[in-house]
Amino acid sequence: MTDMxxxxxxxxxxxxxxxxxRLGWAKxxxxxxxxxxxxxxxxxxxxxxxxxxxxxxxxxEINRRHVLTPPQAIHFVDTDGSLALPYVxxxxxxxxxxxxxxxxxxxxxxxxxxxxxxxxxxxxxxGVIPLETRFIGIAKPxxxxxxxxxxxxxxxxxxLSRIINGARVSLSIGLVGVAFSFVIGIVLGGMxxxxxxxxxxxxxxxxxxxxxxxxxxxxxxxxxxxxPGQDPLVTYLMITVILSxxxxxxxxxxxxxxxxxxxxxxxxxxxxxxxxxEMRIILRHMVPSFASHIIASLSLSIPEMILAETALSFLxxxxxxxxxxxxxxxxxxxxxxxxxxxxxxxxxxxxxVVTVLAFNFLxxxxxxxxxxxxKT
Amino acid sequence: xxxxxIRRILWFIxxxxxxxxxxxxxxxxxxxxxxxxxxxxxxxxxxxxxxxxERLRERFGFDQPFIVQYGKWMWAMLAxxxxxxxxEWRMPVSSLIGQYMVLTVAVTVTTLVATWIIAIPIGIYxxxxxxxAFDYIATILGFIGxxxxxxxxxxxxxxxxxxxxxxxxxxxxxPEYANxxxxxxxxxxxxxxxxxxxxxxxxxxxxxxIRQMRxxxxxxxxxPYVEAARAQGLPEWRVVxxxxxxxxxxxxxxxxxxxxxxxxxxxxxxxxxxxxxxxGPMLLRALxxxxxxxxxSYIFLLSVFTLIGTLISDILLTLVDPRIQFDEA
Numbered sequence: 001m002t003d004m005x006x007x008x009x010x011x012x013x014x015x016x017x018x019x020x021x022r023l024g025w026a027k028x029x030x031x032x033x034x035x036x037x038x039x040x041x042x043x044x045x046x047x048x049x050x051x052x053x054x055x056x057x058x059x060x061e062i063n064r065r066h067v068l069t070p071p072q073a074i075h076f077v078d079t080d081g082s083l084a085l086p087y088v089x090x091x092x093x094x095x096x097x098x099x100x101x102x103x104x105x106x107x108x109x110x111x112x113x114x115x116x117x118x119x120x121x122x123x124x125x126x127g128v129i130p131l132e133t134r135f136i137g138i139a140k141p142x143x144x145x146x147x148x149x150x151x152x153x154x155x156x157x158x159x160l161s162r163i164i165n166g167a168r169v170s171l172s173i174g175l176v177g178v179a180f181s182f183v184i185g186i187v188l189g190g191m192x193x194x195x196x197x198x199x200x201x202x203x204x205x206x207x208x209x210x211x212x213x214x215x216x217x218x219x220x221x222x223x224x225x226x227x228p229g230q231d232p233l234v235t236y237l238m239i240t241v242i243l244s245x246x247x248x249x250x251x252x253x254x255x256x257x258x259x260x261x262x263x264x265x266x267x268x269x270x271x272x273x274x275x276x277x278e279m280r281i282i283l284r285h286m287v288p289s290f291a292s293h294i295i296a297s298l299s300l301s302i303p304e305m306i307l308a309e310t311a312l313s314f315l316x317x318x319x320x321x322x323x324x325x326x327x328x329x330x331x332x333x334x335x336x337x338x339x340x341x342x343x344x345x346x347x348x349x350x351x352x353v354v355t356v357l358a359f360n361f362l363x364x365x366x367x368x369x370x371x372x373x374x375k376t
Numbered sequence: 377x378x379x380x381x382i383r384r385i386l387w388f389i390x391x392x393x394x395x396x397x398x399x400x401x402x403x404x405x406x407x408x409x410x411x412x413x414x415x416x417x418x419x420x421x422x423x424x425x426x427x428x429x430e431r432l433r434e435r436f437g438f439d440q441p442f443i444v445q446y447g448k449w450m451w452a453m454l455a456x457x458x459x460x461x462x463x464e465w466r467m468p469v470s471s472l473i474g475q476y477m478v479l480t481v482a483v484t485v486t487t488l489v490a491t492w493i494i495a496i497p498i499g500i501y502x503x504x505x506x507x508x509a510f511d512y513i514a515t516i517l518g519f520i521g522x523x524x525x526x527x528x529x530x531x532x533x534x535x536x537x538x539x540x541x542x543x544x545x546x547x548x549x550x551p552e553y554a555n556x557x558x559x560x561x562x563x564x565x566x567x568x569x570x571x572x573x574x575x576x577x578x579x580x581x582x583x584x585x586i587r588q589m590r591x592x593x594x595x596x597x598x599x600p601y602v603e604a605a606r607a608q609g610l611p612e613w614r615v616v617x618x619x620x621x622x623x624x625x626x627x628x629x630x631x632x633x634x635x636x637x638x639x640x641x642x643x644x645x646x647x648x649x650x651x652x653x654x655x656g657p658m659l660l661r662a663l664x665x666x667x668x669x670x671x672x673s674y675i676f677l678l679s680v681f682t683l684i685g686t687l688i689s690d691i692l693l694t695l696v697d698p699r700i701q702f703d704e705a
Contacts, residue, residue: 212637214641221402221663221671340535
């Protein structure tokens with residue numbers, strides 16, 4: 001005992017006194033991938049929220065003179081080999097004399113230096129705030145200047161800007177869908193776990209049933225029922241509801257499991273003996289102690305929603321152009337011809353994979369952190 | 377145990393009924409029916425005749441309530457194996473979808489077997505050498521495989537195959553066999569085309585199986601009986617394969633219940649991207665043109681095959697693992 005340093009005993013004391021949140025946070029920080037993922041997810045949502053400002057162009061701006069241009073490189077080295085401030089070169093369209101196919105080559109005589117907070121055509125942030133600056137762009141744009149870092153699509157629209165704007169739908173559909181599922185899941189799962197008996201059996205059978213069905217064909221069938229040609233917002237809401245109709249089961253299972261486990265806990269019994277009402281027991285004693293589990297399992301179901309929306313929109317059953325989501329963008333890359341000639345149309349897929357990976361790691365980290373006293 | 381198996385099989389019947397209701401309800405959801413599509417088509421071609429539409433409506437009972445239409449569909453299916461009529465293809469659904477369903481089931485089951493053959497050894501190796509370079513690589517590949525939607529993986533592989541070898545790997549048959557009658561040569565051709573759909577479909581399932589196998593074996597390796605086996609001087613590979621692996625394999629059967637729905641789901645999107653003669657492309661087309669009996673039969677059959685797979689895995693699990701508890705439910 002004597003050789004235990006002051007520092008160690010302080011650490012022990014602060015561990016013993018730390019709140020659940022501090023313990024969880026400390027544990028979360030040890031999961032390095034989860035911490036990195038938290039930053040990535042944060043960054044992606046930041047992009048989605050400030051999409052108009054962060055993207056170099058308006059996502060629907062059609063550019064007939066620059067159709068299917070490959071991604072432009074940012075150069076840091078001048079033609080004479082000296083270092084330069086980042087710039088892009090002008091693009092020159094060249095037609096193949098035999099196949100008549102248009103291809104673009106860099107014209108190394110014209111340079112366009114880049115800058116942050118570059119001037120742009122006027123646009124409106126969130127449809128209200130008028131702005132004439134974008135986060136990144138060409139310092140002194142003229143008619144020939146282009147900045148297509150991820151190339152352009154078949155109408156000459158900037159793929160990067162479309163990915164950033166598509167993030168709004170793709171990232172929010174995960175949150176909204178999970179919110180819907182959460183409501184269904186907590187009501188049914190809570191009832192199932194709290195009351196038990198035939199309610200429990202009925203809910204559990206329904207969950208078993210739904211989980212044993214292949215989801216994509218069902219989602220396709222439901223999505224085909226959404227009448228086309230509506231306000232994109234209506235379609236968006238309907239798609240999220242469709243995803244939640246099948247997606248609530250996992251959350252309901254978690255909620256039920258926690259209810260069952262906690263019902264027998266000493267502190268719940270103690271509260272009951274002290275005469276607390278059922279409502280008070282649920283809200284004051286039970287919910288706080290399983291909230292962290294719920295958050296963790298919610299963050300693990302967000303990527304499933306994102307994947308489902310992407311798949312449906314890709315098949316043409318989800319959101320439709322002119323709405324943009326990553327699935328809608330990937331629809332352009334559907335044929336072998338399209339991707340063999342312009343593989344950059346697959347970049348939105350990279351955005352999906354990165355997002356889903358980040359959410360999975362984040363969810364893993366949160367799950368570990370939600371049980372601060374468990375072994376690592 | 378026998379009682380449990382019988383109960384499990386009996387439970388299958390109401391489940392089937394529920395699936396048929398769900399499938400039929402889904403395809404009834406869109407406003408209008410195939411005849412509205414037909415009317416629009418005929419209107420566009422300028423030979424619209426309300427009498428024809430009215431006659432068709434009566435013949436297929438589109439003007440009757442849901443429950444009557446459902447009852448007719450169900451009765452025809454049970455009594456004559458008749459799944460209804462495809463308006464778009466102008467032929468009975470049952471004679472239309474047979475081959476597509478067989479190929480779907482064949483590819484899915486092959487994928488299931490392939491993922492096991494690949495995932496189990498990798499999982500064991502990862503568990504025996506945890507935190508080795510191999511383990512990390514398997515883990516990273518596994519996570520990426522899980523995060524990549526099937527259709528995207530299909531697109532990427534298709535693009536890679538085309539840009540490096542210049543071949544189009546879509547389809548399940550070479551052109552000369554596509555419409556040929558079945559023969560051993562055709563089966564051989566099918567096998568040479570099947571690797572791509574299997575990789576696409578199997579990756580995400582294999583990824584989670586590897587994680588699970590690794591965790592199961594790791595758990596078992598710490599138990600005293602392993603120590604006892606080692607103390608008796610058995611070679612390490614025998615210690616591992618003889619005891620912990622055998623125990624770790626049991627929970628695997630129960631994963632069929634979760635992997636099979638995912639496989640059938642994935643098979644639909646993969647088939648659409650790779651243009652495979654399987655259920656996917658036809659289901660999509662039928663849904664878009666509101667060819668309701670065709671779409672409904674696909675949704676129904678895909679679900680039924682999933683349920684049968686789960687049923688078989690449940691029964692096998694009770695036979696193989698005597699520790700399973702039979703709760704009263």
